[in-house]
Amino acid sequence: MRNIRTADVTAAIKEMCIEANHFLAPDMREAMERAAKEEVSELGGQILKQLKENMRLAGEEQIPICQDTGMAVVFMEIGQDVHFEGGSLEEAVNEGIRQGYTEGYLRKSVVRDPLIRENTKDNTPGIIHYRIVDGDQVTITVAPKGFGSENMSRVFMLKPADGVEGVKNAILTAVRDAGPNACPPMVVGVGIGGTFEKCALLAKKALTRPAGSHSDIPYVRDMEQELLGTINDLGIGPAGLGGSTTALAVNILTYPTHIAGLPVGVNICCHVNRHAVRVL
């Protein structure tokens, strides 16, 4: 058994909230570079250049890449041989978010009740997903999620008979409907299988997989590549103003499902696809 102090969790999450909102991970920076070289529309190319300049300014002058610094989504993969000491883990995670968003000049975008809508003024609580894994380490992924693209995300409960074509159509429908609202070029996270909630969670998790990486499952990898091409042929383009770069990546995760079902979750993210990872 290994002891980990919850104060260390707080410190790591605080730093990751600030880092993720000012610097994109290398995979996203490379994907944007590639897109800028390949974009065929002149206006689209100009917009991609502006987004690169935006990224440079964000890092150098410590201005968040986007004013929507998101709701803090935190994936905690906890080794089963870990023991936390020093108080509640849940409170430690939220304290990290609180400190990161308050001290890091990040926007507070969370309301306490979805209908009464009073701002909590410190961006807590976060959305925390725990998973118990083997070993004695804790892997923390912080993925602040903006809502322009979150609002365009979908769950489709397809029939087994809909098959691969049905899945592709569902993904294309979500992307087409998202259009300019989701701040393209976007990253498309997809979860296929599981249950109603599992496919949505897989789709969210898929967004944290590096852009440019592919599934180990051959047919899934083929589908990722084919869909990226089809989506870019929609012509939506950077900022939705036309062009050949509508998506930077399509990341698909799958899971076993029920004989009667084919759930598909499509979680859309803008080009500010933020994720920071640390191992304690």
Next chain:
Amino acid sequence: MNEYRITAPFAQETAKRLRAGDYVYLTGTIYTARDAAHQRMYEALAKGEELPFSIKNNLIYYMGPSPAREGRPIGSAGPTTASRMDKYTPKLLDLGMIGMIGKGKRSEAVHDAIRRNGAVYFAAVGGAGALLSKSITASEVIAYEDLGTEAVRRLEVKDFPVIVVIDSEGNDLYETAAQAYRKQA
């Protein structure tokens, strides 16, 4: 597609010259309001009260900034999705608002109100909040301070870059631009 430098606020004659696809640099005064501020303004109008600023010939920027660091006028300051304000926009246009700055598609009712009033809908590039903040020289909360980032702010802007998406004749760049690059049915 033309390029213009325009001073805000501006009158209908100026709005009517603009065409979907034009690139515009705005200088002058604009106001911010997003979901919660729109709801409050809407309720104020329903009660027969005044809006917190004169809407005539003014632009509303759908934006809630991140906090400003010391010595800076504002934090990150890019556009939010405009369609969430569709419910409130026709009324404001009918009261003389000259246009909006946001991102994303608008409803049929907003299209109609833009045509009816000779107004304009601009897009700023979504997710370019750090870059856009550089064109904002001053920011002051003028109403609903309790709403935090959603308060109404008066902004002074200099060469703030926007693109005309819906013009006074109802042309919509989102519809035409994507068609030009579409490779499938």
